[in-house]
Amino acid sequence: MAHPLSANVPDGRLQEKWDNYKNQIKLVNPANKRKHTVIVVGTGLAGGSAAATLAELGYNVNSFCIQDSPRRAHSIAAQGGINAAKNYPNDGDTVWRLFYDTIKGGDYRSREANVHRLAQISNEIIDQCVAQGVPFAREYGGHLDNRSFGGAQVSRTFYARGQTGQQLLLGAYQAMCRQISTGQIIMFERREMLDLVVIDGYARGIITRDLVTGKIERHIADAVLLCTGGYGNVYYLSTNAKNSNVTAAWRCHRKGAYFANPAFTQIHPTCIPVSGDYQSKLTLMSESLRNDGRVWVPKKVGDSRLPQDIPDDERDYYLERRYPSFGNLVPRDVASRNAKYACDEGRGVGETKLAVYLDFRESIDRLGKNKISERYGNLFEMYERITGENPYEVPMRIYPAVHYTMGGLWVDYELQSTIPGLFVLGEANFSDHGANRLGASALMQGLADGYFVIPYTLGNYIASTKLTDADTSHAAFVEAETAATEKLDRLLSIQGTKTVTEYHRDLGRIMWDNVGMSRTAEGLETAVGLISTLREEFWENVRIPGEKTHYNKNLEFAGRVADFLELGELMARDALMRNESAGGHFREEYQTEDGEAQRNDEDFAFVGAWEYTGQNQDPKVHQEYLDFENVQLTTRSYK
Amino acid sequence: MSDSMTIHLRVWRQAGPESKGKFVNYTVADVNSHMSFLELLDVLNEQLIHAGDDPVEFDHDCREGICGACGVVIDGVAHGPQQRTAACQLHMRHYQDGDMLVLEPWRATAFPIIRDLVADRSALDRIVAAGGYVSVDTGSAPDANSILISKNESEGAFDFAACIGCGACVAACPNASASLFTGAKIAHLSGLPQGRPERKERAVAMVEQMQKEGFGDCSNHGECEAVCPKGISIAAIAIMRREYMKAKLA
Numbered sequence: 001m002a003h004p005l006s007a008n009v010p011d012g013r014l015q016e017k018w019d020n021y022k023n024q025i026k027l028v029n030p031a032n033k034r035k036h037t038v039i040v041v042g043t044g045l046a047g048g049s050a051a052a053t054l055a056e057l058g059y060n061v062n063s064f065c066i067q068d069s070p071r072r073a074h075s076i077a078a079q080g081g082i083n084a085a086k087n088y089p090n091d092g093d094t095v096w097r098l099f100y101d102t103i104k105g106g107d108y109r110s111r112e113a114n115v116h117r118l119a120q121i122s123n124e125i126i127d128q129c130v131a132q133g134v135p136f137a138r139e140y141g142g143h144l145d146n147r148s149f150g151g152a153q154v155s156r157t158f159y160a161r162g163q164t165g166q167q168l169l170l171g172a173y174q175a176m177c178r179q180i181s182t183g184q185i186i187m188f189e190r191r192e193m194l195d196l197v198v199i200d201g202y203a204r205g206i207i208t209r210d211l212v213t214g215k216i217e218r219h220i221a222d223a224v225l226l227c228t229g230g231y232g233n234v235y236y237l238s239t240n241a242k243n244s245n246v247t248a249a250w251r252c253h254r255k256g257a258y259f260a261n262p263a264f265t266q267i268h269p270t271c272i273p274v275s276g277d278y279q280s281k282l283t284l285m286s287e288s289l290r291n292d293g294r295v296w297v298p299k300k301v302g303d304s305r306l307p308q309d310i311p312d313d314e315r316d317y318y319l320e321r322r323y324p325s326f327g328n329l330v331p332r333d334v335a336s337r338n339a340k341y342a343c344d345e346g347r348g349v350g351e352t353k354l355a356v357y358l359d360f361r362e363s364i365d366r367l368g369k370n371k372i373s374e375r376y377g378n379l380f381e382m383y384e385r386i387t388g389e390n391p392y393e394v395p396m397r398i399y400p401a402v403h404y405t406m407g408g409l410w411v412d413y414e415l416q417s418t419i420p421g422l423f424v425l426g427e428a429n430f431s432d433h434g435a436n437r438l439g440a441s442a443l444m445q446g447l448a449d450g451y452f453v454i455p456y457t458l459g460n461y462i463a464s465t466k467l468t469d470a471d472t473s474h475a476a477f478v479e480a481e482t483a484a485t486e487k488l489d490r491l492l493s494i495q496g497t498k499t500v501t502e503y504h505r506d507l508g509r510i511m512w513d514n515v516g517m518s519r520t521a522e523g524l525e526t527a528v529g530l531i532s533t534l535r536e537e538f539w540e541n542v543r544i545p546g547e548k549t550h551y552n553k554n555l556e557f558a559g560r561v562a563d564f565l566e567l568g569e570l571m572a573r574d575a576l577m578r579n580e581s582a583g584g585h586f587r588e589e590y591q592t593e594d595g596e597a598q599r600n601d602e603d604f605a606f607v608g609a610w611e612y613t614g615q616n617q618d619p620k621v622h623q624e625y626l627d628f629e630n631v632q633l634t635t636r637s638y639k
Numbered sequence: 640m641s642d643s644m645t646i647h648l649r650v651w652r653q654a655g656p657e658s659k660g661k662f663v664n665y666t667v668a669d670v671n672s673h674m675s676f677l678e679l680l681d682v683l684n685e686q687l688i689h690a691g692d693d694p695v696e697f698d699h700d701c702r703e704g705i706c707g708a709c710g711v712v713i714d715g716v717a718h719g720p721q722q723r724t725a726a727c728q729l730h731m732r733h734y735q736d737g738d739m740l741v742l743e744p745w746r747a748t749a750f751p752i753i754r755d756l757v758a759d760r761s762a763l764d765r766i767v768a769a770g771g772y773v774s775v776d777t778g779s780a781p782d783a784n785s786i787l788i789s790k791n792e793s794e795g796a797f798d799f800a801a802c803i804g805c806g807a808c809v810a811a812c813p814n815a816s817a818s819l820f821t822g823a824k825i826a827h828l829s830g831l832p833q834g835r836p837e838r839k840e841r842a843v844a845m846v847e848q849m850q851k852e853g854f855g856d857c858s859n860h861g862e863c864e865a866v867c868p869k870g871i872s873i874a875a876i877a878i879m880r881r882e883y884m885k886a887k888l889a
Binding site: 068069076130140178212242381451546 | 753797
């Protein structure tokens with residue numbers, strides 16, 4: 001199923017491409033929109049905003065989510081903020097600068113046109129959210145407040161204390177609720193998408209499982225929007241929610257949607273460290289904390305004194321030392337690697353020695369406890385609940401953890417995958433963040449895709465495409481339903497001796513050790529072998545309790561882990577193929593003298609889009625070479 | 640610091656909405672004090688699966704107190720003993736070796752049980768769908784700074800907007816009232832200029848939906864505020880009543 005990779009970027013100057021696109025596209029007549037049904041899978045920022053907006057326009061929308069309510073999508077947990085180029089602080093921001101910071105932050109591995117559009121749209125997003133009643137932080141005079149985030153020298157981040165994701169998601173959820181009340185959106189909660197249905201080469205529907213009754217359902221539409229988030233849970237321990245998974249995207253991949261840059265994963269530098277084997281997930285401490293916190297480790301190796309007993313001149317504020325321009329606000333990949341090096345050198349802190357300090361003493365002295373509490377109150381409380389320590393009195397202990405995935409299904413300028421009619425939005429796609437995502441830009445991308453991009457691009461698709469008449473009795477639906485049912489039955493029949501969680505943990509360890517912050521060809525090859533073996537063992541020895549006809553969390557997780565066991569191998573292969581270091585993908589063989597990532601622009605300035613070629617067959621990579629017409633590729637330096 | 644404990648559990652088990660439920664006793668050894676309460680349930684479930692038994696089903700997702708999915712009544716208190724803390728963020732350092740914990744789902748007529756500790760809270764979404772939104776289509780918004788909102792007003796609205804929709808308020812209330820939940824959303828939106836054009840219709844519609852769902856009425860017990868993981872004040876309920884009365888009388 002070969003697909004020539006064409007990004008379909010419109011002509012014209014970079015700044016005019018999106019307008020040119022909007023001027024040229026076909027539109028769906030307002031009276032005709034109600035003749036079309038669209039499926040939206042996932043109700044996070046991307047899925048929620050898309051569903052609400054498309055319903056407002058008059059399309060019939062069928063929305064699906066795994067949780068009991070659309071408001072529980074993992075976007076809810078994002079803490080720090082959302083970027084936009086409003087330049088309210090008058091400190092030098094422009095659309096161009098936001099575009100440039102994002103492209104540079106992505107280590108020049110993303111598509112210029114997509115990223116510029118993102119920067120252009122950013123301002124409208126803030127307007128929409130405020131209009132919905134999102135309670136952003138305000139200055140005394142009543143205007144919106146801003147703060148800085150990593151990788152930027154301007155204050156362009158809008159926030160709502162430490163729960164910006166929750167408030168933005170509630171805005172989109174509430175907009176969805178308005179459409180649900182009129183019937184324009186039909187909401188299917190507690191449903192999991194088990195497969196995509198393709199008819200005559202076009203994405204026409206999905207197969208879902210009702211997670212309460214176990215019933216398998218067929219849903220048909222004129223287009224499918226996949227808004228199912230990231231695949232960080234392949235590492236088992238990540239900041240993702242427990243339900244976050246790659247299944248919907250992976251099923252699409254197996255049906256022909258290329259998977260791009262899967263090795264580009266982001267490890268967030270400031271998370272609460274692991275405390276034991278039973279650890280079920282890692283908790284993020286927002287990057288916004290690095291506005292006021294200072295990262296340090298003791299200068300001396302093996303210094304096990306309490307932090308309050310280590311005087312300032314015996315502390316190594318290593319980010320401030322190595323990167324004077326950006327200090328503690330270097331991008332995430334840089335901060336994470338430096339934390340790892342500090343611990344590798346034996347200067348880690350805490351019980352496990354796998355942690356560094358994030359210290360607020362100096363800013364509490366400078367600004368007062370009240371000001372710090374106002375900015376980060378809920379984050380400090382969260383830290384104390386989890387660790388039992390009070391960050392107003394002792395420094396936070398933090399360590400890097402898997403957080404976000406820049407890789408995802410390949411999409412063109414219209415957010416369409418290599419399967420016509422399958423659009424991918426938000427973290428589930430690969431498009432805007434290159435090899436590293438800047439803080440506060442995930443929220444921006446999810447809402448940009450859902451509020452302001454897909455309404456145009458989907459309209460163009462629907463107005464330009466004649467679909468064959470079909471209904472859910474079509475052979476493609478029968479086949480997909482049969483395959484999904486067989487997979488469930490097979491999983492339940494194995495009745496081995498090892499639980500799903502045990503397999504998931506094993507996979508996570510292989511991935512963290514070999515496909516984590518620092519990769520080597522040897523480690524990656526080992527990973528491919530280990531994962532393959534683990535996968536075979538899983539299908540022979542997993543033990544799943546209960547039946548498929550009732551609420552059964554283990555059965556759900558089993559299906560997801562089965563797909564992670566395939567994805568993990570693809571990630572290792574992608575990392576092996578990419579013989580350079582870029583952003584979050586660090587190959588030890590390719591680094592500068594002072595340990596920074598060394599890119600190879602001549603040979604690797606491309607998107608690696610992988611094609612599934614069959615069970616147990618080597619996948620095939622296609623290159624989308626990236627043309628940088630507007631930015632000059634430089635070594636990314638934050639010194 | 641990381642002592643090992645043995646914890647006893649008395650857990651509500653119920654196979655389905657129509658099944659009779661009952662309490663079953665379990666024991667989990669080697670409980671680390673840094674473990675979270677849900678991780679304790681994970682460990683119990685791994686034990687049960689290895690023994691060939693059905694694991695205890697419970698709702699959970701983010702495990703960081705923000706999604707509102709989790710909800711267990713622990714020793715009669717929704718979300719357990721720590722104030723302003725959801726069950727997922729309760730850690731075992733609050734317990735001692737040999738303690739027995741009684742675990743139940745949220746109990747309310749409006750929250751039918753799905754299985755074990757999992758309750759159906761879709762009534763809360765239907766209350767929001769009745770009017771918990773601002774009617775603004777995408778693309779029609781003015782510049783964000785054209786609406787000035789004082790810091791106080793904004794912070795006040797935020798405090799109510801912080802509701803995570805977990806339903807603990809309903810579970811704790813002797814009347815199983817959803818007043819704190821409904822009041823929080825009404826207070827959030829009527830507390831901001833964006834929400835005011837529709838404040839009357841919203842208050843009436845949401846209150847009436849709340850009643851239709853079979854929740855009880857509020858008789859000022861204040862149990863809801865005491866268990867709310869986000870510390871939402873019952874001032875929300877006072878605001879809801881005021882908005883409702885003004886809507887009906889004006």
